[in-house]
Amino acid sequence: MNRETTNRLRFVIEDIIPPILRDSALFRWAAQLAWGNHITHLATFRERAPFLSPDEYAELYRNHPRVHEGTDNSAACIERISESVLGTSVCDIGCGTGALLSHIRLVRPDVTQLTGVDFVIDDASKLDGIEYVAAKVESLPFGDGEFDTVICTHVIEHILDYRQAIAELRRISRRRVIIVVPREREYKYTFNPHFNFFPYTHSFLRAVHPVPEIYACEDIGRDIFYREDRPVDI
Incomplete structure (x- = not known):
């Protein structure tokens, strides 16, 4: 299933079904028919979020069924990201399979350094010309200002200390x-x-406070695309 399909399903589930039904045992029962007991495990996971051990956190992600093939990004987001890259060095935090970096390498030959980071990099395709590093986004093993462009897609919503x-x-x-x-x-x-939910673009702007002078924040097909330029003295 691609991102565009899941976003259409999310429109029905999140915007059409009323909240009183969406949080009910009836919805849980219906969701279990499609998703099994994982739907209950996820609810418990969020309730216990502040108390989870690193091992519990990692175990849930290892067992979580993969929904999208290759990437969680829509085609529109991939194109917007690729055209928004500045400079010759790019780091993709939460790179997953490396699909986004592979696309950037294909359409942006001016980018000569591509680095992918994930806390587990076993799923990465390990293509030539892309370096992969295992690390957590809350503590990255790089120097200040090491990359011209840093990308992070579909990760912040998973991070407790975002x-x-x-x-x-x-x-x-x-x-x-x-x-x-x-x-x-x-x-x-x-x-x-x-862990984190952003129903509006301004909801996400609160999360990235303070917002710098040069930025963009827009809705692209039920995904929020945010871009900021760093101060010139970095």
Whole structure:
């Protein structure tokens, strides 16, 4: 299933079904027919979020069924990200399979350094010309301003300490930071292991406070695309 299909399904589930039904045992029962007991596990996961051990966190992600083939990004977001890259060095935080970096390498021959980071890099395709590093977004093993453009898509919604994660993205970026998160509302029963929910673009702007002078924040097909330029003295 691609991102465009899941976004259409999310429109029905999140915007059409009323909240009183969306959080009900009836919805949980219906969701279990399609998703099994994982729907209940996810609800418990969010309830216990502040108390989870690193091992519990990692175990849920290892067992979570993969929804999208290759990438969580829509084609429109991939194109917007690719055309927004500045400079010759790019780091993709939460790179997954490396699909986004592979696309950037194909359409942006001016980019000569491509680095992918994930806390587990076993799924990465390990293509030539792309370096992969295992690390957590809250503590990245790079120097200040090491990359011209730092990208982070469909990660911030998973991070409990998301402000620390955003601070790290800014720290290692020399010129530009690009972030994509789903535009969604929080309900008790969901199909994803998200901690943070951003129903509007201005909801996400609060998360990245302070917002720099040069930025863009827009809705692209139920995903929020955010781009900021770093101060010139970094």
